[in-house]
Amino acid sequence: MSVTQVAAYAAPAAKAPLERTTIPRRPVGEHDVLIDIKFAGICHSDIHQATDGWGEGIFPMVPGHEIAGVVTEVGAGVTKFAVGDRVGVGCFVDSCRECEQCLAGFEQYCLKGMTGTYNAIDKNGEPTYGGYSTHIVVDENYTVRIPEGIDLDVAAPLLCAGITLYSPLKHWNAGPGKKVAIVGLGGLGHMGVKIASAFGADVTVLSQSLRKKDDGLRLGASEYHATSDETTFEKLAGTFDLIVSTVSAPLPLDTYLRLLKVDGAFVNVGAPEDPVSLNLFSVIAGRKTLAGSSIGGIAETQEMLDFCAEHGLGAEIELIGADRINEAYDRVQASDVRYRFVIDTATI
Numbered sequence: 001m002s003v004t005q006v007a008a009y010a011a012p013a014a015k016a017p018l019e020r021t022t023i024p025r026r027p028v029g030e031h032d033v034l035i036d037i038k039f040a041g042i043c044h045s046d047i048h049q050a051t052d053g054w055g056e057g058i059f060p061m062v063p064g065h066e067i068a069g070v071v072t073e074v075g076a077g078v079t080k081f082a083v084g085d086r087v088g089v090g091c092f093v094d095s096c097r098e099c100e101q102c103l104a105g106f107e108q109y110c111l112k113g114m115t116g117t118y119n120a121i122d123k124n125g126e127p128t129y130g131g132y133s134t135h136i137v138v139d140e141n142y143t144v145r146i147p148e149g150i151d152l153d154v155a156a157p158l159l160c161a162g163i164t165l166y167s168p169l170k171h172w173n174a175g176p177g178k179k180v181a182i183v184g185l186g187g188l189g190h191m192g193v194k195i196a197s198a199f200g201a202d203v204t205v206l207s208q209s210l211r212k213k214d215d216g217l218r219l220g221a222s223e224y225h226a227t228s229d230e231t232t233f234e235k236l237a238g239t240f241d242l243i244v245s246t247v248s249a250p251l252p253l254d255t256y257l258r259l260l261k262v263d264g265a266f267v268n269v270g271a272p273e274d275p276v277s278l279n280l281f282s283v284i285a286g287r288k289t290l291a292g293s294s295i296g297g298i299a300e301t302q303e304m305l306d307f308c309a310e311h312g313l314g315a316e317i318e319l320i321g322a323d324r325i326n327e328a329y330d331r332v333q334a335s336d337v338r339y340r341f342v343i344d345t346a347t348i
């Protein structure tokens with residue numbers, strides 16, 4: 001097969017509305033699979049990048065790193081997948097495969113840098129284009145299997161939102177007897193509540209308001225507090241073993257660190273565009289940990305999908321046609337999402 005043009009939605013320039021276009025997809029190589037994309041989630045990271053919020057992006061940009069679809073062609077050397085398999089692709093499509101991080105299964109921390117699913121340049125010097133499109137060609141080693149038992153539409157957001165919460169919750173031992181707070185009930189946050197409660201932890205949601213309290217409790221939280229209410233920080237001082245922040249804007253870290261127990265950890269997965277300040281006494285007092293975490297490796301992403309299938313966990317989604325992507329971006333930026341927009345790629 002030669003290079004094919006496929007339909008996609010792209011931002012032609014930073015901050016410009018996304019519009020329908022066509023993009024090239026490479027021929028199916030020996031170790032590649034061709035995926036007929038069925039659904040693509042909209043992550044806040046798509047918006048940060050399409051608006052140059054994290055620095056200068058590569059345009060035209062086809063965002064989308066929460067991809068769920070079906071394999072329609074495989075290269076001659078492919079052993080892991082067959083035509084008809086239900087598969088997913090997350091935030092990266094390649095890495096060096098040689099460094100200690102890649103060899104340990106932490107491709108997201110590849111010492112030479114992973115190749116992003118979009119807004120990156122691949123080994124052939126070509127720009128990568130993401131999931132807001134009808135098809136994608138991906139190396140089988142960067143493709144995961146979506147188990148039977150999770151519908152593809154609610155599985156798509158697991159490829160970023162799901163793994164981004166699963167990985168730190170597992171690493172920092174969220175489980176029975178642990179008090180865990182999830183800050184921000186958006187795409188990532190709602191998966192954090194589901195996964196942490198499936199791990200057996202006692203989960204509290206810290207949200208800007210009580211607007212989504214009923215949802216938070218239904219998703220598995222035992223408590224729900226508004227961060228706009230100053231008494232929340234007095235009431236909950238010294239409460240948590242682990243706090244995972246999914247907030248897309250800078251937070252007053254010193255205030256949040258006071259909510260940890262001695263030896264507690266505050267793990268940031270939100271990726272605000274602006275720096276934050278910190279008084280180091282906030283971690284000195286109480287031997288607290290301030291950490292970050294980025295998505296997860298391929299093997300852990302597969303483990304997370306299998307866990308979600310076993311526990312009946314998928315994302316809560318609002319399925320949209322591609323003509324509503326720009327509206328969805330506005331709503332995500334206004335924290336008006338319950339809890340992930342997913343594009344039906346048949347509408348592209």
Ligand code: NAP
Binds near residue numbers: 046293295336
């Ligand atoms: P999202 O759906 O927009 O959720 C973010 C939530 O944060 C909002 O729903 C809101 O929750 C809260 N929030 C927003 N603005 C706030 C503010 N000014 N102050 C306090 N709370 C605020 O976004 P997402 O897709 O979950 O992504 C969240 C962040 O994680 C983004 O920055 C994204 O780029 C980043 N991210 C990081 C990784 C990683 O690997 N580390 C992976 C994916 C995404 P409430 O309404 O409940 O307050």
Ligand code: ZN
Binds near residue numbers: 043065161
């Ligand atoms: Zn994402």
